Amino acid sequence: MLSNNYSNRLFGRTRGRSKKKIDLKKYHETVAKYQFKNCDKKKNYILDIGTGYGETSIFLANRFLDKVVISCEKYIDGNIILLKNIEKNKIKNIRLHNGNVCDVLDSIERECFDLVWIFFPDPWPKNRHAKRRLITSNFLIKLHNTLKESSEIYIATDSTIYVRFILNSIYNCKDYFAWLNQSEMNLHIKDYFDIETKYYKKAINSQRKPSLFILRKL
Ligand SMILES: C[S@@+](CC[C@H](N)C(=O)[O-])C[C@H]1O[C@@H](n2cnc3c(N)ncnc32)[C@H](O)[C@@H]1O
Numbered sequence: 001m002l003s004n005n006y007s008n009r010l011f012g013r014t015r016g017r018s019k020k021k022i023d024l025k026k027y028h029e030t031v032a033k034y035q036f037k038n039c040d041k042k043k044n045y046i047l048d049i050g051t052g053y054g055e056t057s058i059f060l061a062n063r064f065l066d067k068v069v070i071s072c073e074k075y076i077d078g079n080i081i082l083l084k085n086i087e088k089n090k091i092k093n094i095r096l097h098n099g100n101v102c103d104v105l106d107s108i109e110r111e112c113f114d115l116v117w118i119f120f121p122d123p124w125p126k127n128r129h130a131k132r133r134l135i136t137s138n139f140l141i142k143l144h145n146t147l148k149e150s151s152e153i154y155i156a157t158d159s160t161i162y163v164r165f166i167l168n169s170i171y172n173c174k175d176y177f178a179w180l181n182q183s184e185m186n187l188h189i190k191d192y193f194d195i196e197t198k199y200y201k202k203a204i205n206s207q208r209k210p211s212l213f214i215l216r217k218l
Contacts, residue, residue, distance in 0.1 A: 010100040011132045012122055016077035027076065030083050036070045036095035036104065039112040043068050046115045047146070049101045050134070054082025055197040056119050061093045067114060069094045072101040101134075108146045116143055116153040120199035120210070123159035133165060137172035140215070144176045147217045153177070156189050158203035158210040166213060177215040188212065 015022075039045055044067040048057045057071035071094055073079055079098055086094055097104050124132040135155060143153060157163060170179050189200065189212045196204075203210045 009132075010074060010102075011124075011129075012075075014074055014076055016075075018077070022076065022080065024076075027080060030087075031079065031096055031098045034083065034086060034094065034096045036097045039108060039110070044114050045070055045112050046117065047101070047104070047113045047143075048072065049116065049118045050121050051078065051082065052120075053078045053198055054085060055195065056117055057082060057094050058085055058089070058091065059193070059195045060115075060117065061091050064115075065093065067093065070097060070104060071095070072097045072099070072104055074099050102142075105142050105146055111146060111148045113143075113147050114151050116147065116151070118153070118155045119197055120156055120158065120203075121162070123157065123162040125159060125161045130165070133162065135162070135166050135169055137169045140169055140173045141176055144173070144217055149217065151217050152180070153213075153215040153217075154192075155213040155215070156200070156210050158199070158208040163211055170213065170215065176218055178218055180214040180216050181212070 046060050046064060046067050046069045048060055048069050048071045051057050051071045051073040052075060054071060054073070057069050060067075060069045071082060073082070073096075076098075079096060082094075082096070085091070118135065121134045122132070124130060140153070147153070155166060157166065170177065189195070189210050192212060192214075200210055
């Protein structure tokens, strides 16, 4: 039985703490230029969820030049950095959804993702905030419906509380996903990818070991 619900609500910050003024009109014009609209049958897509400052989207776009990366993030300060890097490096294969990934998932009518990345989703460690956590069994099943055959989900976290919660969600979805790196003692990100995001660095600086879960659609 599924123990946790899939929540469509979005929590956390939209703006950073800095008092620096942002030209929102210009921001929304640039977002519109790179806006994700819908999945084109002829293209292959990667869904990158909660991209913060966009490091993962840039990494994935460079690594998978034949695919389009859909970067989902509502944090404006982070999206501004991502958009600057897209323009500076003339990256052609990133589309942005400035908002909740659930909007994208709800708009998709067929299996279109080759890969899903979720790097350091907000752990919401307090019990009273547990319902805010993104990774639940229902959310994984929602992703399952949008993944192409045998496609994979990569989830990274440095929170021991979230690790337990994710393990429970994976267990509840065992008919939907195979947990590929289950038998490995170490789930270190660096064993798989040479990428350092803001939250990866934060974890390392605080001597927390990030874990990586790799799931394959059954
Ligand atoms: C802890 S940060 C991690 C950022 C980045 N992936 C990294 O590794 O540095 C989590 C991010 O997920 C975003 N986020 C949380 N829920 C989301 C949702 N439902 N849709 C899109 N982004 C979401 C938050 O705005 C936040 O920027």
